[in-house]
Amino acid sequence: MRITLNVWRQKNAQDKGGFEKYDAPNVSEDMSFLEMLDVVNEGLISAGKDPIAFDHDCREGICGMCGFMISGVAHGPESGTTVCQLHMRKFKDGDELWLEPWRAKAFPVLRDLTVDRSAFDRIIASGGFVSVHTGSAIDGNAIAVPKPAADLAMDAAACIGCGACVAACPNASASLFTSAKISHLALLPQGQPERDRRAINMVERMNAEGFGHCTNIGECEAVCPKEIKIENIARMNRDYICASFKDRPAVARLAD
Amino acid sequence: MKLDARIPEGPIEQKWDSHRFKMKLVNPANKRKFTVIVVGTGLAGGAAAATLAELGYNVKAFCFQDSPRRAHSIAAQGGINAAKNYQNDGDSIYRLFYDTVKGGDYRAREANVYRLAQVSVNIIDQCVAQGVPFAREYGGVLANRSFGGAQVSRTFYARGQTGQQLLIGAYQALERQIGLGKVEMHSRSEMLDLVIVDGVARGIVTRDLVSGKVETHLADAVVLGTGGYGNVFFLSTNAKGSNATAVWRAHKHGALFGNPCYTQIHPTCIPVSGDYQSKLTLMSESLRNDGRVWVPLKAGDKRAPGDIPVAERDYYLERRYPSFGNLVPRDVASRAAKAVCDEGRGVGPGGLGVYLDFADAIKRLGANTVAERYGNLFQMYERITGEDPYKVPMRIYPAVHYTMGGLWVDYNLMTTVPGLYAIGEANFSDHGANRLGASALMQGLADGYFILPYTIGDYLASTKLAPIDANHAAVKAAEARVNERTNKLLSIKGKRTADSFHRELGKLMWDNCGMGRNKTGLESNLRRIPELRAEFWQNLSVPGTGNELNKELEKAGRVADFLELGELMCRDALDREESCGGHFREEHQTPDGEAARDDEKFAYAAAWEWKGEGQAPVMHKESLNFDYVHPTQRSYK
Ligand SMILES: Cc1cc2nc3c(=O)[nH]c(=O)nc-3n(C[C@H](O)[C@H](O)[C@H](O)COP(=O)(O)OP(=O)(O)OC[C@H]3O[C@@H](n4cnc5c(N)ncnc54)[C@H](O)[C@@H]3O)c2cc1C
Ligand code: SF4
Ligand code: FES
Numbered sequence A: 001m002r003i004t005l006n007v008w009r010q011k012n013a014q015d016k017g018g019f020e021k022y023d024a025p026n027v028s029e030d031m032s033f034l035e036m037l038d039v040v041n042e043g044l045i046s047a048g049k050d051p052i053a054f055d056h057d058c059r060e061g062i063c064g065m066c067g068f069m070i071s072g073v074a075h076g077p078e079s080g081t082t083v084c085q086l087h088m089r090k091f092k093d094g095d096e097l098w099l100e101p102w103r104a105k106a107f108p109v110l111r112d113l114t115v116d117r118s119a120f121d122r123i124i125a126s127g128g129f130v131s132v133h134t135g136s137a138i139d140g141n142a143i144a145v146p147k148p149a150a151d152l153a154m155d156a157a158a159c160i161g162c163g164a165c166v167a168a169c170p171n172a173s174a175s176l177f178t179s180a181k182i183s184h185l186a187l188l189p190q191g192q193p194e195r196d197r198r199a200i201n202m203v204e205r206m207n208a209e210g211f212g213h214c215t216n217i218g219e220c221e222a223v224c225p226k227e228i229k230i231e232n233i234a235r236m237n238r239d240y241i242c243a244s245f246k247d248r249p250a251v252a253r254l255a256d
Numbered sequence B: 001m002k003l004d005a006r007i008p009e010g011p012i013e014q015k016w017d018s019h020r021f022k023m024k025l026v027n028p029a030n031k032r033k034f035t036v037i038v039v040g041t042g043l044a045g046g047a048a049a050a051t052l053a054e055l056g057y058n059v060k061a062f063c064f065q066d067s068p069r070r071a072h073s074i075a076a077q078g079g080i081n082a083a084k085n086y087q088n089d090g091d092s093i094y095r096l097f098y099d100t101v102k103g104g105d106y107r108a109r110e111a112n113v114y115r116l117a118q119v120s121v122n123i124i125d126q127c128v129a130q131g132v133p134f135a136r137e138y139g140g141v142l143a144n145r146s147f148g149g150a151q152v153s154r155t156f157y158a159r160g161q162t163g164q165q166l167l168i169g170a171y172q173a174l175e176r177q178i179g180l181g182k183v184e185m186h187s188r189s190e191m192l193d194l195v196i197v198d199g200v201a202r203g204i205v206t207r208d209l210v211s212g213k214v215e216t217h218l219a220d221a222v223v224l225g226t227g228g229y230g231n232v233f234f235l236s237t238n239a240k241g242s243n244a245t246a247v248w249r250a251h252k253h254g255a256l257f258g259n260p261c262y263t264q265i266h267p268t269c270i271p272v273s274g275d276y277q278s279k280l281t282l283m284s285e286s287l288r289n290d291g292r293v294w295v296p297l298k299a300g301d302k303r304a305p306g307d308i309p310v311a312e313r314d315y316y317l318e319r320r321y322p323s324f325g326n327l328v329p330r331d332v333a334s335r336a337a338k339a340v341c342d343e344g345r346g347v348g349p350g351g352l353g354v355y356l357d358f359a360d361a362i363k364r365l366g367a368n369t370v371a372e373r374y375g376n377l378f379q380m381y382e383r384i385t386g387e388d389p390y391k392v393p394m395r396i397y398p399a400v401h402y403t404m405g406g407l408w409v410d411y412n413l414m415t416t417v418p419g420l421y422a423i424g425e426a427n428f429s430d431h432g433a434n435r436l437g438a439s440a441l442m443q444g445l446a447d448g449y450f451i452l453p454y455t456i457g458d459y460l461a462s463t464k465l466a467p468i469d470a471n472h473a474a475v476k477a478a479e480a481r482v483n484e485r486t487n488k489l490l491s492i493k494g495k496r497t498a499d500s501f502h503r504e505l506g507k508l509m510w511d512n513c514g515m516g517r518n519k520t521g522l523e524s525n526l527r528r529i530p531e532l533r534a535e536f537w538q539n540l541s542v543p544g545t546g547n548e549l550n551k552e553l554e555k556a557g558r559v560a561d562f563l564e565l566g567e568l569m570c571r572d573a574l575d576r577e578e579s580c581g582g583h584f585r586e587e588h589q590t591p592d593g594e595a596a597r598d599d600e601k602f603a604y605a606a607a608w609e610w611k612g613e614g615q616a617p618v619m620h621k622e623s624l625n626f627d628y629v630h631p632t633q634r635s636y637k
Helices: A034-046 A118-125 A147-157 A164-168 A176-187 A195-207 A219-223 A231-245 A248-255 B014-021 B043-055 B093-103 B110-130 B161-177 B245-252 B285-289 B316-320 B330-342 B358-367 B369-383 B442-460 B473-491 B496-514 B521-538 B551-575
Strands: A001-009 A017-025 A096-100 A109-111 B036-041 B060-061 B181-185 B189-197 B200-208 B214-218 B220-225 B263-269 B292-296 B352-358 B394-403 B420-422 B604-609 B619-624
Touching: A017 A034, A034 B496, A109 B214, A118 A176, A118 A195, A147 A176, A147 B161, A164 A176, A164 A219, A176 A195, A176 A219, A176 A231, A195 A231, A195 B358, B014 B110, B036 B043, B036 B200, B043 B060, B043 B181, B043 B442, B060 B189, B093 B110, B093 B442, B110 B442, B161 B181, B161 B442, B189 B214, B189 B245, B189 B473, B189 B551, B200 B220, B214 B220, B214 B473, B220 B245, B220 B442, B245 B420, B245 B551, B263 B285, B263 B330, B263 B442, B285 B369, B292 B316, B292 B330, B292 B521, B316 B330, B330 B352, B330 B394, B358 B369, B420 B442, B473 B551, B496 B551, B521 B551
Parallel strands: A001 A096, B036 B060, B036 B220, B060 B181, B220 B420
Antiparallel strands: A001 A017, B189 B200, B200 B214, B263 B394, B292 B352, B352 B394, B604 B619
């Protein structure tokens, strides 16, 4: 099949950028979307032009490195799927597509479809962990975790940190990502000791990074390739409010 | 050069304990005076960086992805082994040790393997404490599954995303230390050279992958946790960015390369679909717990799988290996698949595939239980192939997956360059000639959490290092090498892309240094790879400049290194005139087609020394002694 691509080209963070049109004439339906772009890029290089820069690594939907908008939808049309796992059989001959990077103040564009998502790392660094030094753990089976809790925690922990939720949100909120981590740890006994300070520190960091506020639109859940549930945001809000009432921030800061 | 593995004296159960006692300690207050560079943030590097920082060292960590959480370890699916014996099925540290030495076809160092089995139990405890959501039973205790090469159930898992969850655990510990200011993290940063001062590793030169800036980082010791080199084959289950650059540059500075030819070919991957194929996707080995492998009994049988009656199917693993059945180790399962396809009994386009069938499991357990165990894998399979494995059997074929070879290290995980350590898949590891499933995650975390942080302290406490700064001649020289090479890659302005060279190299390696190897094929590779390399340096095309985000430049540098490493792999494979584990020399097989080892001549680890451009490398031997697990022909019948 033949696909027409309009791709956002931007040399670096300073460049203004704009769309350019490319033709992909011999696309097989068994190709992945990124394999289709590989072929386009080989053509560009042979013609002496700069290839399209896009992030990717595992190409198995697990590392969270890939991601861009395909005609306005983060990761493209197939639900629960990263762009590296999207295959061309989901498109038809003659389709014209628009590829754009994630757009959010907190995710500056580095080049073409590549953005800087390091704000996510800083949110985790602010509290997305259990403070346990190597070597100080008790026996694994000494902490019994009810299976339903383990399963729910796993559902939340499946987040791959791709940033699609931010890109899809009209407010560019990072609430789905942040709440997935807060929930993962809040649902487990191991996460209890730091539960309050974690919620407060992570939510405050998220706001400081320039992400917008959540107004319950739900676009994030719709595009999330790991189907992270919006109920995590409710859990985060509850934890944040409870912790604020207990005024743990002051306690947490004293402890630091 | 004399190789000294520094294996501690004493009975195997006591070696690690007595070594830990004898090693020098760095006084807690002095730890902050030392800086350690950790390249790589996978399970090995991430765990090491976090643990060293917890201990009080200053750590500088590096990865080429945009976040440390994306290291290739994230893709591991099936699980991690540990000798917990929670299932009360007869497991023990000794049994895990025994299975690993045997599974490695008696080509691993016993003392290291025993230590690995010992610390395996601590790993699970540590990960649980971090909040890794391992699978649980209804009673709240940890669940286990079985993996190939073992008759006990000792594999811990988090759905089909075990690597992801373990890595996120290590990443969170790392981020905590970054937040506390103990780790300085450099993402999108690629190590391109090593700084050696007075014969000792003191730093690295990196390229910032966004700005192109070349930078030097100095330290008191350097740790490489940069993963495996399976991407030599172009098509593998590794992430696209996985590469050998860091270890190869270290090799060229004197770090010997151990057993480069030991490659693991994984039996259960989705077959190739076209020549645009960019990578291969693994279907976890855990599927073999419930899936049955078969091909039609008759060659050329083109009927749909459902139309082939049971009597006309060959469940060849169950037939050939009645006691292990579908759970034979990977090397055995891969070769058996190749054998039936070579007989013309392969299925799917091109006849390069075998069925992995869940119909019986679905009948026995119900679709829901099967979905709970493997749902995400089934979904992934369907996305890629467009076929529903709940209805038709999966088609699978072996693919390159893991490299047992890597930088040679002693018992302390130090390479032959003092102050340079290699951990995780980057070292030549504890897996001998074949790694058992669920043991790489175990080894990466063992190295990172529990071994390196001790042994590096001994080095730092007992070595006097002169202060150096960025103006040192060795630093300037290393930077100059990096700039020169980058300029060279950019200035060729030829006609072929880095990928096209990489594909061609990969095909040579797969055809002649893959599942089956023989003298003629290897010799032909040893002629053709240098020719291909020469063409690369004359006809490569890299667009753009070095001062910007330039993915083609990154690729070109990695392919240049693969073109050298591939040759060494073939040389090692040619030299090893026996079959062992993943290394199958067609000239050396038993009458029923199993690998024929030659313990008289080849019970050693081959450690290769770089002798310079155009010079033949020199091999050094570390002879392997088996005082506990006595070599026999590995049998899974
Ligand atoms: C698909 C798949 C499934 C697997 N499943 C299992 C399983 O179920 N159980 C199991 O035990 N094992 C499994 N394995 C094997 C296991 O995942 C790996 O062997 C292991 O994770 C390697 O970890 P590592 O820390 O050594 O390296 P990696 O995780 O590969 O990390 C390498 C790190 O080094 C960095 N790096 C590399 N080069 C440079 C450079 N030049 N400069 C800067 N940084 C650099 C990278 O950025 C990365 O951070 C699987 C492997 C694959 C491919
Ligand atoms: S919540 Fe979903 S969309 Fe957001 S980062 Fe995680 S995986 Fe991506
Ligand atoms: S490339 Fe890893 S998730 Fe897409």
